Amino acid sequence: MTAAELLKSRPYAPSAPEKRAMLLDGLNELTVHHRRNCVPYDRIVKALFNGADTVDELSALPWLPVRLFKRTDLVSVPHEKIVKTLVSSGTTGQLPSRIFLDRETASSQARILATIAGDFLGKARMPMLIIDDASFLRDRTRFNARAAAILGFSSLGRDHLYLLDEQLLPDWNALSSYLEAHRDTPILLFGFTFIVWQNFVEAALAEERSFHFPPGSALIHGGGWKRLEDRKVSEESFKAALAERFGIERVHNYYGMVEQVGSIYFECEHGRLHTPAYSDILIRDPVSLEPLGVGEAGLVQVLSVLPRSYPGHSLLTEDLGTIVGEDDCPCGRNGKSFRIHGRLRNVEMRGCSDTRPVPAV
Ligand SMILES: [Zn+2]
Known part of the structure; x- marks a missing residue:
């Protein structure tokens, strides 16, 4: 099965053996495609993975360390085909990643996000409250990962209200009027975990202040727990506060990253993040990089058939x-x-760059 065919699967339907076979075909095909069309990638695969084109196990697929995208522009299509460049938010002192999308990859990303979200939220577009400010819409020079995520997720709803101003202060009056206008319809909320908490x-x-959102309203949030962990806020207290203060009972965290389109993992009602048909994760020992089994903590490897x-x-x-x-x-x-348990600390010291040096490309 090709990657394009796999993208037509329902997100959580295939069983493990079906999914493994489909993913392996799709991902092997992508390795061949990228080696043909991206010279630096081909060099890395040759140097680090014995240059095999196709493999029999997902764990044997060549992989790149995610931080490589901070150092090198990697592209597998002619430059004139690039329609969108995603830039990671990056922390202070770090270079951002740059990710290049052509029309096909960008449109499959949008379609897959809608399919996955539809499985959790239903097909109907809900009125949507975005817990962020809208200034990036006017200033495209600030078009970073945060802006890209807001724009991507905003397509899931309608009648958008951006709750925060440029200082990230909420406009409670606007919220009251919005809730009044959408009294009988569940509302979809979206925001970054830390901004949702703090602002x-x-x-x-x-x-x-407290507000009552209509029953069935749902919050989707992502971006990591790190800053909440530092403040000793648990997932349980986060959810409890949203229920008490706003009457919002449905809260879905998601895990994803700008470097891999299509890797979007929603948290279900039982607090687990789920891999859809089009992507998968493997866990590796942080030192030996050997694959680990169920229940063992390690580095997350993400696989997706979208990046072409x-x-x-x-x-x-x-x-x-x-x-x-x-x-x-x-x-x-x-x-x-x-x-997800957070970020490996001092990854520069202990991470993949130590055990498997990445050649200059
Ligand atoms: Zn579940």
Whole structure:
């Protein structure tokens, strides 16, 4: 099965053996495509992975360390075909990643996001509250990963209200009018985890405000727990505060990264992140890089059949995670389910660049 055919599968339908066979075909085909069309990628595969074109196991696929995209522009299509460049937000002192999308890769990304979100939220577009400010819409020079995620997710809803101003202060009056206007319809909320906490939940607590969202309203949030962990905010207290302050009972975290389009993993009602048909994760020992089994914590490798315009179909991240199970979540969705524990600390010292040096490209 080709990557294009796999993209037509329902996100959580294929069983583990079906999915493995489909993914292996799609990913092997992408390795061949990228080696033919991206010279630096071909050099890396030759140097680090014995140059094999196709492999029999997902764990034997060549992978790139995710930080390579910070140092090198990797593209597998002619430059004139690039329609969109994604730039990671990056932390201070770090170069951002640059990811190049052609029309085909960009449109499959949008379609897959809608398919996956539809499985959790239903097909109907809900009125949508975005817990962020809209200034990036006016200033495209600030078009980074955060802006790209907001734009991507905003296509899931309608009648958008951006709740925050440029200082990230909420406009509570606008929210009241919005809730009044959409009294009988569940509302979809979207925001970055830390901004939702600080500029929505804590802001409401500080001003002793509470609102009642219609039943069925749902929040999607992502971007990592790191800053909440530093403040000792647990997932449970995050969810409890949203239920108490706003009446929002459905909260879905998601895990994803700008470097791999199509790797979008939603958290189900049972608190597990799920791999859809088009992508998968593997866990590797942070030191030996050997693949680990269910229940063992290690570095997360992400696989996706979407990246065709740049060689990002198999990436080793710097995130730590654990596979919880496969095809056995009580929510009924097939695929692996997993948890993320945060970022490997001092990854520059201990990470993949130490054990498998990446050649200059
Ligand atoms: Zn589940």
